[in-house]
Amino acid sequence: MTRKTPKNIISTDQFSRESLEDLFLLTDDIIANPAKYAKMLDGKIVSTLFYEPSTRTRLSFESAACRLGASVISTENAREVSSAVKGETLQDTIRVVNGYADAIVMRHSDVDSAEIAASVSSVPILNAGAGSGEHPTQALLDMYTIRQKKGDFNGLKVAISGDLLKGRTVHSLVKLLSLYDSVTIYGLSHKLLKLPQSYVDFMKEHDTKYIPCSEFTDLPADLDIIYHTRTQLERLESGAEKIKEYIIDKKVMSQFSPETYLLHPLPRIKEIAPEGDDDPRAIYFEQAHNGVKIRMALLAQVLTR
Numbered sequence: 625m626t627r628k629t630p631k632n633i634i635s636t637d638q639f640s641r642e643s644l645e646d647l648f649l650l651t652d653d654i655i656a657n658p659a660k661y662a663k664m665l666d667g668k669i670v671s672t673l674f675y676e677p678s679t680r681t682r683l684s685f686e687s688a689a690c691r692l693g694a695s696v697i698s699t700e701n702a703r704e705v706s707s708a709v710k711g712e713t714l715q716d717t718i719r720v721v722n723g724y725a726d727a728i729v730m731r732h733s734d735v736d737s738a739e740i741a742a743s744v745s746s747v748p749i750l751n752a753g754a755g756s757g758e759h760p761t762q763a764l765l766d767m768y769t770i771r772q773k774k775g776d777f778n779g780l781k782v783a784i785s786g787d788l789l790k791g792r793t794v795h796s797l798v799k800l801l802s803l804y805d806s807v808t809i810y811g812l813s814h815k816l817l818k819l820p821q822s823y824v825d826f827m828k829e830h831d832t833k834y835i836p837c838s839e840f841t842d843l844p845a846d847l848d849i850i851y852h853t854r855t856q857l858e859r860l861e862s863g864a865e866k867i868k869e870y871i872i873d874k875k876v877m878s879q880f881s882p883e884t885y886l887l888h889p890l891p892r893i894k895e896i897a898p899e900g901d902d903d904p905r906a907i908y909f910e911q912a913h914n915g916v917k918i919r920m921a922l923l924a925q926v927l928t929r
């Protein structure tokens with residue numbers, strides 16, 4: 625019997641404007657008609673295999689699977705409690721889990737882990753964060769949140785800020801934003817945490833204007849989105865704690881228009897002051913909640929082909 629090729633979610637490179645719009649329309653419909661989807665994945669099993677810490681991504685994927693009627697089997701700390709401790713290769717673990725689940729949602733510390741997993745898997749692999757590389761499903765929910773507020777992506781002015789070097793969510797996000805016309809991206813970071821050149825090149829190839837900057841005051845007042853991130857201390861050399869943090873507080877937000885929305889993939893540590901949480905432009909919790917709906921749409925797409 626020939627195996628059906630799984631449809632994996634590895635990188636935001638896989639998406640086009642059309643496939644994004646399909647995903648967003650399905651997400652809209654899931655929100656409008658949840659009952660229609662409640663048994664869609666009845667009898668399916670989704671495995672969440674997490675080698676790195678997670679709250680939102682794992683729980684929202686699990687919630688998404690449950691809301692579609694699937695069952696979930698989970699390893700939340702696979703680096704310490706799975707057979708990886710005994711020296712099993714990722715490939716062998718994936719081959720084994722293939723016999724237990726219909727899809728594998730995986731987070732791992734290696735940049736190429738999702739590709740490696742997909743190369744041996746007979747069931748879809750969904751990349752839930754691969755080291756300091758990509759985090760495509762986060763970027764998809766970020767884009768969905770931007771679409772809810774702005775309607776369209778063409779012509780947007782977006783600032784990405786914080787840790788652009790190791791922050792995988794911004795890596796995936798700039799690729800998706802680059803699919804649209806006349807987008808300008810401002811990159812605000814410490815000089816040691818600049819966006820890797822490969823992403824800068826990607827934007828250039830897609831005619832997306834990229835403007836690196838070093839102060840909040842370098843950003844225009846009519847910015848559409850500020851996407852702030854924490855410093856990925858766990859991925860940086862020791863001494864990184866001394867790198868200047870960009871902290872967004874009420875004063876910083878006062879420089880922007882009433883339509884400048886503040887997003888963050890969370891967890892936030894101290895880079896967004898809680899004093900601004902009730903600002904209607906601070907939409908990071910709403911953004912996190914969109915994770916369930918987008919992940920429902922993704923699971924529905926990969927498991928009902």
Ligand code: NCD
Pocket residue numbers: 680681753759762792793853854889890891
């Ligand atoms: C992000 C991650 O894991 O990359 N978290 C998330 O999935 N929402 C961001 C981070 O950890 O800083």
